[in-house]
Amino acid sequence: MVFTCCAVTTGDVTKRITCTKCNKHNHLKYFKNKWVCPACTAKQPKSTKSDNTPVRAASSNSAQSAALHHENINMRRGGSASGCDDESVCAQSDPTLLENIKEYFNLEFARLRADLESSIVKRLSAEIQTVKDEISSIKSSMEFLHGKYEEVNKRLDRVDKEIKTFSAKTLEVGELRLSMDNMLKDNNSKEQWARRSNIEIVGVPQRKNEDLISVLRDIARVADFKLDPSVDVDFVTRVAPRNNDDKKIKPIVVRFLARWKKDEFLSHAKKLKLKCSDLGFSNNSNSIYLNDHLTSANKALLQSTKKLAKERGYSYVWVKNCTIMARRSDTSPVVHILQQSDLKKIV
Numbered sequence: 001m002v003f004t005c006c007a008v009t010t011g012d013v014t015k016r017i018t019c020t021k022c023n024k025h026n027h028l029k030y031f032k033n034k035w036v037c038p039a040c041t042a043k044q045p046k047s048t049k050s051d052n053t054p055v056r057a058a059s060s061n062s063a064q065s066a067a068l069h070h071e072n073i074n075m076r077r078g079g080s081a082s083g084c085d086d087e088s089v090c091a092q093s094d095p096t097l098l099e100n101i102k103e104y105f106n107l108e109f110a111r112l113r114a115d116l117e118s119s120i121v122k123r124l125s126a127e128i129q130t131v132k133d134e135i136s137s138i139k140s141s142m143e144f145l146h147g148k149y150e151e152v153n154k155r156l157d158r159v160d161k162e163i164k165t166f167s168a169k170t171l172e173v174g175e176l177r178l179s180m181d182n183m184l185k186d187n188n189s190k191e192q193w194a195r196r197s198n199i200e201i202v203g204v205p206q207r208k209n210e211d212l213i214s215v216l217r218d219i220a221r222v223a224d225f226k227l228d229p230s231v232d233v234d235f236v237t238r239v240a241p242r243n244n245d246d247k248k249i250k251p252i253v254v255r256f257l258a259r260w261k262k263d264e265f266l267s268h269a270k271k272l273k274l275k276c277s278d279l280g281f282s283n284n285s286n287s288i289y290l291n292d293h294l295t296s297a298n299k300a301l302l303q304s305t306k307k308l309a310k311e312r313g314y315s316y317v318w319v320k321n322c323t324i325m326a327r328r329s330d331t332s333p334v335v336h337i338l339q340q341s342d343l344k345k346i347v
Contacts, residue, residue, distance in 0.1 A: 004024045236255075305337050
């Protein structure tokens with residue numbers, strides 16, 4: 001669209017005036033501050049004449065001309081040139097028209113702005129409420145976790161105290177166990193010392209109204225050992241087996257008055273492979289064994305030593321003077337086993 005008021009060929013086509021004769025367009029903004037009504041235009045001197053012809057006064061003809069002049073101005077948005085139908089339409093060619101338009105657009109912009117602000121506020125309110133809910137949920141979770149954290153801390157404190165108490169008790173128990181082990185070891189040593197002059201005879205069948213002194217004499221006779229029970233022996237008796245099994249033969253315990261006498265008798269008797277038939281038990285070829293009279297703890301230690309020595313390839317395990325000994329071969333050194341910890345020597 002071409003405008004005669006300026007070189008611009010584009011712009012707001014809704015705010016323009018169009019000449020009814022030449023149909024050319026002009027921007028309304030260039031004329032709204034300079035527009036003069038037809039009556040005032042008629043009063044102005046004409047610059048086309050050089051004489052002093054007075055300007056004609058406004059008359060009804062000039063008023064009509066002015067009216068016609070108003071009719072030749074098109075004030076419709078985007079419309080074509082046409083005549084003005086009434087005074088209300090023609091009156092809008094004055095500055096109040098622009099003010100009305102401006103006010104209208106201001107109101108529209110205000111309404112749009114209010115609607116936009118309302119929409120934005122609602123959207124933001126919803127988003128903010130969502131964030132608030134999430135923050136509230138996070139806060140609740142944090143409070144829950146804080147409570148659990150405090151609970152765990154209390155439990156840890158309690159467990160720490162219990163561990164300290166347990167450690168103290170464990171240390172105390174360890175000390176008591178060590179003390180008890182020492183007491184048991186000492187008691188076992190004393191008990192074994194009290195048995196240093198005793199021998200244990202296993203495998204002799206038990207008879208009703210038996211004479212154990214006679215059995216001891218028979219063993220000394222077979223071993224070709226000079227023994228006078230009335231002088232050399234303190235007592236002879238049968239004792240209950242270790243597990244109180246009535247089906248097993250009760251071993252015989254002999255206490256000598258002199259330890260050297262006991263050692264000599266035991267040395268002679270062990271050289272023999274005594275059988276029950278050697279002592280008058282006919283048709284009974286079961287073996288009879290003579291050993292140092294060991295305590296229950298030392299007997300258990302002897303069994304453990306025999307088992308471990310067999311696993312490690314040791315050839316000999318024996319008891320001498322109530323002391324357990326082991327040897328891998330004839331040329332290897334002798335290992336003395338006095339307590340459970342000494343089993344580590346068997347390698």
